Structure formats: C-alpha cells, structure tokens
Amino acid sequence: MTTSPIFERLAALAEPIRVRLLRVLAHDELAVGEIARVLQTSQPTVSRHLKQLDAGGWVLRRKVGTATYFRLSLPDLDEDARALWALVLTDIDAASGEPASQYAEDLRRLEGVVAARAADSEELFRRLGGRWDDVRADLFGGGFVFATLAALLPAGARIVDLGCGTGALLPILAAGDTTVIGIDREAAMLEVAGHRTADLPNVTLKAGLLDDLPLEYDSVDLAVCQLVLHHVKELGPVFAEVARVLAQGGRWVLVDMVEHDREEYSATMGHQHLGFSEATIRALTSEAGLWLRSWRVLPVDPGAQGPGLFVAVISGG
Ligand SMILES: C[S@@+](CC[C@H](N)C(=O)[O-])C[C@H]1O[C@@H](n2cnc3c(N)ncnc32)[C@H](O)[C@@H]1O
Structure with a gap:
C-alpha cells in the first residue's frame, strides 16, 4: 500500500x-x-x-x-x-x-x-x-582596495595622469605618499576632476596637451595614460614628450584598446586609431628612445561591451 x-x-x-x-x-x-x-x-x-x-x-x-x-x-x-x-x-x-x-x-x-x-x-x-x-x-565598500594598492607606490613619487578626464584615477594615485598632477585639454573635464579632488592637497590639475606637456624635463616618476592615446592623431610627439619629462628610472603605464574593427567609433567618438598592436607601441617607444618593458592584454570584464584593453609598461631608454 x-x-x-x-x-x-x-x-x-x-x-x-x-x-x-x-x-x-x-x-x-x-x-x-x-x-x-x-x-x-x-x-x-x-x-x-x-x-x-x-x-x-x-x-x-x-x-x-x-x-x-x-x-x-x-x-x-x-x-x-x-x-x-x-x-x-x-x-x-x-x-x-x-x-x-x-x-x-x-x-x-x-x-x-x-x-x-x-x-x-x-x-x-x-x-x-x-x-x-x-x-x-x-561592511567596508569597494574603494578602499585601491588605497591599499596605492600604498605600494614609492614614497614621494611624482605622478602625472595624462588625459586625466574627470579624474577617476586621481584619488587612487593620491592615496599614497605621492604628489599627483592631472593634465587634460578639456576645461569641462578638469572642472569635474577639480570637484572630485577638492579635498586632496597633493593633487594639482593643469590644462595642457599630451604633445606639449606643461611639465619640466625629468620631473615625473610615474606617468599614467588611460584610454587617451586613441584620441591623438600624431603619436610620435606624445611619446617624445613623455621621454622628455620621465625622470631616471621613471615608468609610464599606458592603458588603451587592443586593435579592433569598430570603425563607427571614429564617427561617434572621434577615435583616431582603432586600437593598438604591441608592435605599434613597441615601435613608438623605441623611436622616442623609450623601452617597452611589458605588454599585457587585460582580462575582459564580463559586463563590458567595448573592445579589449592592454596595459603597457614603458620606461626611459
Ligand atoms: C576617454 S577620456 C579618458 C579619461 C581618463 N583617463 C579615464 O580613464 O577615465 C579621454 C580624455 O583625454 C583627453 N584628451 C584627448 N586628447 C588629448 C590631448 N591631445 N591632450 C590632452 N588631453 C587629451 C580628453 O579631453 C578626455 O578627457
């Protein structure tokens, strides 16, 4: 039963x-x-x-x-x-x-x-x-992990964010014992960056162009340039400027898109380049007397819709 x-x-x-x-x-x-x-x-x-x-x-x-x-x-x-x-x-x-x-x-x-x-x-x-x-x-939010990592930056490092835009990176770079300069050509971007960094005494903002940097020779220990290079038509002068301002032992961390075929970005967002290959970046660095120390394609964020990104670390020759 x-x-x-x-x-x-x-x-x-x-x-x-x-x-x-x-x-x-x-x-x-x-x-x-x-x-x-x-x-x-x-x-x-x-x-x-x-x-x-x-x-x-x-x-x-x-x-x-x-x-x-x-x-x-x-x-x-x-x-x-x-x-x-x-x-x-x-x-x-x-x-x-x-x-x-x-x-x-x-x-x-x-x-x-x-x-x-x-x-x-x-x-x-x-x-x-x-x-x-x-x-x-x-309990703690997510932002503090950047400050944790910023503690790894060398004490006293002079940092510049090339094409800082609205300054998303600036508070992170300024979380260490560092002095940070954000440079951008757009006043509207610098205004937002100014609000974002208003409480950070170690951050300065400057209007300027990547191929004519408002910086002294040999004055930068660490340069960052994130998602900017594809907007600049003539890249040789930018690399020459970074070579001029990088101090002995300085590093340039460059983040941008790998080569892609989204041609519409030229019309919709003013992109001058459809990403970059490692060979292109290597050629530009050596022409400027710089050295491409490493090139790494970044893991893809599952929610991201844009092309893949790379990070290149470049130093003085
Ligand atoms: C896509 S945004 C990226 C901003 C920021 N680096 C980020 O990762 O959020 C590109 C920025 O580069 C700036 N820019 C483009 N070409 C430039 C140039 N030749 N000199 C200085 N800034 C430039 C633009 O004004 C804009 O703020």
Whole structure:
C-alpha cells in the first residue's frame, strides 16, 4: 500500500526534538555539533534526526571544505510542507511565550552558539567561504582596495595622469605618499576632476596637451595614460614628450584598446586609431628612445561591451 506524502511529513514532525531542530535551523545555518549544543543532546542523535529530515526534504545542506551546515529554507519547501510547518510553528510560538519553555531555551542557547562562532575567526571564514566578498563589500565598500594598492607606490613619487578626464584615477594615485598632477585639454573635464579632488592637497590639475606637456624635463616618476592615446592623431610627439619629462628610472603605464574593427567609433567618438598592436607601441617607444618593458592584454570584464584593453609598461631608454 502506498502512503500519501502527508503521512511522511507528519511522521517527520511527530518527534518534538525534530521540530525543535527545524526551528533552530529556520533561524540559523548550523553544523551538527552546534545543533547538539543548542538542543543539549548528542551529535549521533542530531545526525539521526537530521537524516530523517533530510530524506523528507526538510533541510538544505551546504558543504564548505570538510564541514557541513544545515538550514531550513522555507522558500525551498513545497506549499503543503510550508502550510504544515506554519501550523506547527503557531503551536510552538504559543508555548515559547513561557520563559521556561524548552523552545525559548533553544533560542537562548542558539544566541550563545552563534556568538561563540563569531568570536572564532577560523570558523567564521570557513563558514563564509565565497560569501566573504559580499560581506566585505557590505561592511567596508569597494574603494578602499585601491588605497591599499596605492600604498605600494614609492614614497614621494611624482605622478602625472595624462588625459586625466574627470579624474577617476586621481584619488587612487593620491592615496599614497605621492604628489599627483592631472593634465587634460578639456576645461569641462578638469572642472569635474577639480570637484572630485577638492579635498586632496597633493593633487594639482593643469590644462595642457599630451604633445606639449606643461611639465619640466625629468620631473615625473610615474606617468599614467588611460584610454587617451586613441584620441591623438600624431603619436610620435606624445611619446617624445613623455621621454622628455620621465625622470631616471621613471615608468609610464599606458592603458588603451587592443586593435579592433569598430570603425563607427571614429564617427561617434572621434577615435583616431582603432586600437593598438604591441608592435605599434613597441615601435613608438623605441623611436622616442623609450623601452617597452611589458605588454599585457587585460582580462575582459564580463559586463563590458567595448573592445579589449592592454596595459603597457614603458620606461626611459
Ligand atoms: C576617454 S577620456 C579618458 C579619461 C581618463 N583617463 C579615464 O580613464 O577615465 C579621454 C580624455 O583625454 C583627453 N584628451 C584627448 N586628447 C588629448 C590631448 N591631445 N591632450 C590632452 N588631453 C587629451 C580628453 O579631453 C578626455 O578627457
């Protein structure tokens, strides 16, 4: 004789300890040892009841390394199971109002177990696994990682952002012990950059052209030029200018598009070049007496719609 699923569900919830177990799992995801502490029973007893609940589809399990965590996820239950659970909870919640009730004690012990877990960072990070990125973003945002990396910049470095635009890079470059100059030909761009860097005493903005830089000979330790070069028709004079201003041991970090076939960019965005090949950049650097130290095609951001990018690191000859 086949039994209706309702009898299996009733059987699963027929033991008070299984109901208590499910109730704490509805509050928090727990490991077997933690459930045993909350319910004040042995781990084998918890495992036995979990097995039965698992077979009935009442619990979700998540494996992280060698540990397994269990929880009750109401949205993942079918409608009948949710209705049955709601009925059981109504009864329990009435009983939980009594301070001495078993159910109220379960939740008090659960608080203690969760607090102890939070104090144990090894356990915390094992549990978080891949979710740490979200937790970090919630707690601290995303911008500070740039400041972390900016601390790697050499102390006292004189930095220039060539074609700084609205100055997105400037606060990052200025987060270290550095002096930073942003140069751009467009007053409207410099105005936005000015607002962005108003509180940064180590940032100066200058109007100027890449092929006639408003900078002294030998005055730059690090030049950055991001997504600008494709706008400049004659590239030789730009490379010659960078060679002039780079100090001994200085570096030029150049980011732009790799070669592509989006010809419409010339008409819609005034692009003078359809990206660059490594050979082109190498030829331009050596003509200017510079040295292409490295060339790397950057990983593609999954949400990006534009062509691929490269980063080239160039130094004085
Ligand atoms: C696409 S935006 C990039 C801005 C910024 N580097 C970034 O990554 O967000 C290009 C910028 O280069 C500037 N620019 C283009 N040609 C230039 C030139 N010959 N001299 C100086 N700035 C130039 C433009 O005014 C614009 O602000």
